Amino acid sequence: MQEHITDHRQGFDFGRTRITDFRDPAEPTGLGVSVLKLKAGEEVAETFATEQAWLLMHGAVKLKAGGKRHDWLRLSLFDEHGSCVHGAKGTDIRITAVTDCEFTIYECANERAFPLEIYEADGGSDEPRGKGQVGGTCLRFVRTLFDDTNSSPEAELVLGEVITMPGKWSSYPPHYHAQPEIYHYRFTDNRGWGHGELEDDVVKLRPYDTVRIMDGKTHAQVAAPGYGMYYAWVIRHLPGDRYGVPTFKPEHAWTMDPAASYWQPKGQDV
Numbered sequence: 455m456q457e458h459i460t461d462h463r464q465g466f467d468f469g470r471t472r473i474t475d476f477r478d479p480a481e482p483t484g485l486g487v488s489v490l491k492l493k494a495g496e497e498v499a500e501t502f503a504t505e506q507a508w509l510l511m512h513g514a515v516k517l518k519a520g521g522k523r524h525d526w527l528r529l530s531l532f533d534e535h536g537s538c539v540h541g542a543k544g545t546d547i548r549i550t551a552v553t554d555c556e557f558t559i560y561e562c563a564n565e566r567a568f569p570l571e572i573y574e575a576d577g578g579s580d581e582p583r584g585k586g587q588v589g590g591t592c593l594r595f596v597r598t599l600f601d602d603t604n605s606s607p608e609a610e611l612v613l614g615e616v617i618t619m620p621g622k623w624s625s626y627p628p629h630y631h632a633q634p635e636i637y638h639y640r641f642t643d644n645r646g647w648g649h650g651e652l653e654d655d656v657v658k659l660r661p662y663d664t665v666r667i668m669d670g671k672t673h674a675q676v677a678a679p680g681y682g683m684y685y686a687w688v689i690r691h692l693p694g695d696r697y698g699v700p701t702f703k704p705e706h707a708w709t710m711d712p713a714a715s716y717w718q719p720k721g722q723d724v
Contacts, residue, residue: 455482458650458657459664466491466556466662473664474636476504476561482668483634485690486561492551502545505564507613509538509599509686510575511640513555518548520570528575531640531684532617535575538599540609542568558638560611560688568606573599580617584626586712594624602696612689612697618648621679627706628672633697635667637675637685646681650674659683672703 459473466489476486490508492498492515510528517524519539526537539547543565549557584592598614605612618624620642628651641647641661648659653671667673677683689697708714 455480455666457652457655457666457668459666460660462489462662462664463660464662468493470559473638474666476563483636483666483690484562485634485636485688486559487636487638487664487688488559488561490557490559492549492555494551494553494555497548497550499546499548502541502543502547504543505541505562505566505610506545507538507540507560507599507611507688508547508549509536509558509560509613511536511556511558514552515555516550516552519545519572522572524572524574526575531615532642532682535597536599536615537575538573538613540571540573540600540605540611540613542566542570542608545570558686560613562610562690564608564610566608568608571600571605584623584710588709588714588716589718590622592623592626592709594618594622602698610691612691613686615684615686616675618675618677618683618685620677620681620683623674623676624683625674627709628674628703629700630670630672630703631689631697631700632670632695633689633692635673635687635689637665637667637673637687639663639665640684641677642682642684643680646678646683648675648677648681648683 468491470490472488474487512528514527580595595617601612616624644661650657650659651674
C-alpha cells in the first residue's frame with residue numbers, strides 16, 4: 455500500500471471522503487483518516503462505533519456532545535487553533551454547520567470505554583520547537599491536542615498539528631518511533647509545496663496530500679520558500695508500547711543544541 459497518497463490534490467467534495475480506512479485489513483497503520491465537509495445549514499449526528507477524534511479545520515459550527523453545547527469558529531488553520539472532540543465507542547455527537555465547514559476525522563479499532571474529552575481552541579498554545587537552533591532554520595509551531603499527558607490511558611490515538619514556516623524544516627532532526635503515524639497536509643497557498651522524507655525516500659508534498667509513516671522510518675519535512683505548510687499528525691499507540699518521545703537520529707541530534715557551531719558564509723548577511 456502506497457505511503458504517499460496524492461488522490462485528493464483537487465480538494466474534497468462536500469460529504470465525507472475517506473482517505474484511509476482502519477477497517478481495511480490491508481491498511482498497515484490501523485488508522486482511519488477522513489474529511490467531512492458540510493454546507494451551511496447541514497446537520498450531522500453520529501454515534502461513534504469505535505474511538506474517534508473530530509478536528510475542526512475551518513468554519514463555524516454548533517456542536518452537541520456529552521450533553522453540552524459548544525459554539526466553534528475557525529477561520530485559519532495557520533493563525534488559529536482547532537477545537538476537537540475525542541470520544542470512545544458509544545459517544546453521541548451532533549454538529550450543525552453555521553457556515554460551510556470542514557472537519558478531519560481520525561479513527562482506530564479501539565472499543566474500550568474512556569471519558570469524552572472536548573479540546574477548545576482557546577485552551578491551546580503554540581509550542582515553538584527549534585527556536586534559536588541552527589539559525590532558526592527548523593523553527594516550527596507544534597500544537598498537541600491530546601496525548602498521554604491529557605487523555606485517558608484507555609485511548610489509542612494521539613493527535614496534533616504542526617505549522618511549518620516557509621522555507622524551514624519541521625519534524626527535525628529526523629526522528630522515528632515504533633508507532634504508526636499519518637500526516638495530512640495543507641498549505642497557505644494552493645500553489646504551495648514541500649518535501650517529506652521517509653528514510654532515504656523523498657516525496658513532493660502538495661495541498662491535501664497524506665503520508666503514511668510506518669516501520670519505524672525516520673521522517674522530516676521542509677516547506678518551500680514562500681509557502682507555509684500545515685500538517686495534522688495522528689499516531690496510534692501500540693499494545694504495551696505507547697507513544698511518548700521519539701528517537702532522534704543520533705548523527706543529527708547536535709542540531710538541537712542552541713549553542714551548536716555550524717558553517718555560514720563569511721561576510722554575507724544570511
